Structure formats: C-alpha cells, structure tokens
Amino acid sequence: MQRSTPRLTRILACAAVPVMLVLAGCSSDSGSDAGKGSGSSSSASQDQQGGQKPATVAPAKYTKLPNPCKSVSTKTIEKLVPATKSKAGTSGKSSDITSRGSCSWNGLDDNGVKGSQYRWFDVSFLRYDSETSLGVSGQKRAENNYAKEISKAQATDGAKNVKTSPAKGVGEAGTAIRYELKKTGEDFSYATIVTRTDNVVITLTYNGTGYAGAKSPDSADLMESAVAAAKEAVASVGVANS
Known part of the structure; x- marks a missing residue:
C-alpha cells in the first residue's frame, strides 16, 4: 500500500487540473506510444505539404477543327x-x-x-x-x-x-x-x-x-x-x- 501511494497521489493531482493539461503532462504511463503518434502526425503533415502533387497538364491549344x-x-x-x-x-x-x-x-x-x-x-x-x-x-x-x-x-x-x-x-x-x-x-x-x-x-x-x-x-x-x-x-x- 505504501508503494502505491505516490501513484495514487499523482492520479488525484491530474484529476484536479484541466483536461488539456492532463493530456499534455499526465500521460507518462503511455509516453512512448504518444511519441509514436506525434511522429506519424508530423509525417502525414509533411506528406500533405511536401508530397508529390498531380502533374499539371496544359490544356490543348486547338479546341476546334476546320471543315x-x-x-x-x-x-x-x-x-x-x-x-x-x-x-x-x-x-x-x-x-x-x-x-x-x-x-x-x-x-x-x-x-x-x-x-x-x-x-x-x-x-x-x-x-x-x-x-x-x-x-x-x-x-x-x-x-x-x-x-x-x-x-x-x-x-x-x-x-x-x-x-x-x-x-x-x-x-x-x-x-x-x-x-x-x-x-x-x-x-x-x-x-x-x-x-x-x-x-x-x-x-x-x-x-x-x-x-x-x-x-x-x-x-x-x-x-x-x-x-x-x-x-x-x-x-x-x-x-x-x-
């Protein structure tokens, strides 16, 4: 019971602060997973910003034919x-x-x-x-x-x-x-x-x-x-x- 006291105290402390602060600083138990998630999000953002875009094709010069x-x-x-x-x-x-x-x-x-x-x-x-x-x-x-x-x-x-x-x-x-x-x-x-x-x-x-x-x-x-x-x-x- 004495060993679990610090963990319980930390949980209660996190419960007392706003939800955004909990997500930012009170998720130490899943820190490694959070890091991976952040990296994936960053990579996706880079793909959207710096990834290959569809090639731009100029419209055809002539749209009609003569008789x-x-x-x-x-x-x-x-x-x-x-x-x-x-x-x-x-x-x-x-x-x-x-x-x-x-x-x-x-x-x-x-x-x-x-x-x-x-x-x-x-x-x-x-x-x-x-x-x-x-x-x-x-x-x-x-x-x-x-x-x-x-x-x-x-x-x-x-x-x-x-x-x-x-x-x-x-x-x-x-x-x-x-x-x-x-x-x-x-x-x-x-x-x-x-x-x-x-x-x-x-x-x-x-x-x-x-x-x-x-x-x-x-x-x-x-x-x-x-x-x-x-x-x-x-x-x-x-x-x-x-």
Missing part, C-alpha cells in the same frame, strides 16, 4: 483534280467532328485519243485533347500519333518504291512519303504528307494515273502539289480557332 472540305481552296482543288466530280468535296463520316474529320475529291479528265488522267485527293484531321488524369498533353498525344500515321503510310499494302523525306515548311513537323501502287491494272503514283501543328495531325494524300495510253503523273509533281495543299490545310486549323 475538312473547306480546308483547301477551290482554286487548289481545281488545279489538283481538274475534272473533279464535285468541287465541294465528299465529307467523310465522323461521330465527333471536333476530334476527327476528312474530305475527298476525285475526277477523270478525259482527253479523247490522248488518253485520260485520273486524280484522287483527300485530307484528314485528327485532334487530341490533353489527358489530365494521365498527365499527358494534347501536343504530346499528337506527337505520338503523328509517328503512327507516318508508319501507316509507309506500310501501305502493296506499295512499291517507298521513299520518305522531310516536308520542310509544313506545320511544326512534316513528313513526305511517296510510293507506287498498282490498282485497276494501272500503276498509280502516290504523294502523302503527314504533318502536325501542335495537337492536330493532318494526313493528305494525292494520287493519280493515266488511262488509255496516257502517261502516269510524275511523282515529284504530285508531291509539289501535295505540299502546297498541306500548307493550306495547316493554316486552316489556326483560322478555325482564331
């Missing part, structure tokens, strides 16, 4: 496809015109005994939004898919003599792919431009052949025309978002 059938001027269409069936073009189907769209033109220029010249021209747009949850910007997504579109063009089924080179002055990044492809018993020449302007990827294809003894178009001429048209398509993205 694909108006992305290239009528004058250019008349030059590329002289006998086009419709100068207004044929719009491709899209479930989301703010993210993807396309348009095509084709025509057969019949020159009688001199043969005929067939041309096909199309342009497509792909726009990428930023993915905040993944920490990926729209521009980065477009860069990744720009590379995929190039690979897709290079791997066209049946393509021969594929040649790839930079398309200088077209968008922020541009690649020219030319090749030959046999269709309907004729040798077609192809000129494809894949370009990127920030978070938008544009793919433009221009091809043609000669029928009834007419010569096939020169691939260099096709590419020159394709580059000029691609510059117009790139500019149309900026206009649509101005």
Whole structure:
C-alpha cells in the first residue's frame, strides 16, 4: 500500500487540473506510444505539404477543327483534280467532328485519243485533347500519333518504291512519303504528307494515273502539289480557332 501511494497521489493531482493539461503532462504511463503518434502526425503533415502533387497538364491549344472540305481552296482543288466530280468535296463520316474529320475529291479528265488522267485527293484531321488524369498533353498525344500515321503510310499494302523525306515548311513537323501502287491494272503514283501543328495531325494524300495510253503523273509533281495543299490545310486549323 505504501508503494502505491505516490501513484495514487499523482492520479488525484491530474484529476484536479484541466483536461488539456492532463493530456499534455499526465500521460507518462503511455509516453512512448504518444511519441509514436506525434511522429506519424508530423509525417502525414509533411506528406500533405511536401508530397508529390498531380502533374499539371496544359490544356490543348486547338479546341476546334476546320471543315475538312473547306480546308483547301477551290482554286487548289481545281488545279489538283481538274475534272473533279464535285468541287465541294465528299465529307467523310465522323461521330465527333471536333476530334476527327476528312474530305475527298476525285475526277477523270478525259482527253479523247490522248488518253485520260485520273486524280484522287483527300485530307484528314485528327485532334487530341490533353489527358489530365494521365498527365499527358494534347501536343504530346499528337506527337505520338503523328509517328503512327507516318508508319501507316509507309506500310501501305502493296506499295512499291517507298521513299520518305522531310516536308520542310509544313506545320511544326512534316513528313513526305511517296510510293507506287498498282490498282485497276494501272500503276498509280502516290504523294502523302503527314504533318502536325501542335495537337492536330493532318494526313493528305494525292494520287493519280493515266488511262488509255496516257502517261502516269510524275511523282515529284504530285508531291509539289501535295505540299502546297498541306500548307493550306495547316493554316486552316489556326483560322478555325482564331
């Protein structure tokens, strides 16, 4: 009983002071546990203040796409496809015109005994939004898919003599792919431009052949025309978002 007196006295003394003082100075029996609790609280506070924060992703620069059938001027269409069936073009189907769209033109220029010249021209747009949850910007997504579109063009089924080179002055990044492809018993020449302007990827294809003894178009001429048209398509993205 004598040994328990000091402990009893201390308990009674703690009971006589305010509760906050009891918590601060009268918990010696659980001092080690209290220390651990305090350390955990401090660590949690540090995690909240100095821990890793979600990456900040800039919003996509372009939020709209141009009307694909108006992305290239009528004058250019008349030059590329002289006998086009419709100068207004044929719009491709899209479930989301703010993210993807396309348009095509084709025509057969019949020159009688001199043969005929067939041309096909199309342009497509792909726009990428930023993915905040993944920490990926729209521009980065477009860069990744720009590379995929190039690979897709290079791997066209049946393509021969594929040649790839930079398309200088077209968008922020541009690649020219030319090749030959046999269709309907004729040798077609192809000129494809894949370009990127920030978070938008544009793919433009221009091809043609000669029928009834007419010569096939020169691939260099096709590419020159394709580059000029691609510059117009790139500019149309900026206009649509101005």
